């Protein structure tokens with residue numbers, strides 16, 4: 201009798217573990233990360249690693265082809281203690297900011313970025329299409345929307361990541377989710393589009 205109970209308990213535990221794997225792996229898969237490419241450069245004695253991202257007005261594929269998005273993904277992995285050099289080919293039109301604070305460049309090396317090669321520390325708050333913002337690292341960069349016949353603005357900046365491992369949420373702060381409540385729904389609240397994770401270490 202006793203051994204039967206233990207067989208039952210064991211069966212329940214095994215079933216629970218299998219359900220757990222199903223929920224975490226199949227229902228909620230971890231998306232592919234891209235890893236920063238290493239370089240031989242250093243800034244402030246720290247190794248520089250590179251990412252190149254693109255922001256587009258419509259992603260054009262997947263379950264939400266009409267959504268705005270970062271490409272190729274918003275899941276980024278960098279080594280601890282590195283300087284991350286990001287190049288963003290910004291190809292979307294401006295939406296403008298609700299909170300003009302995010303038109304400032306903050307938390308990057310020298311609190312600056314370059315826009316098409318020109319050094320800038322802030323832009324007009326009505327002109328951003330998106331921002332690249334990592335709140336817990338104090339990093340925020342406004343990405344100027346394209347105007348006239350321009351097809352993209354190339355935005356570059358550097359920031360230092362901590363020496364310890366960590367997972368940092370990042371997102372855009374322009375309410376760019378057109379057609380959603382206050383522009384903050386849809387792609388603005390979905391990882392992989394206008395929100396993502398920066399894995400350090």
Ligand SMILES: [Cu+2]
Nearest residue numbers: 330372376394
């Ligand atoms: Cu955005």
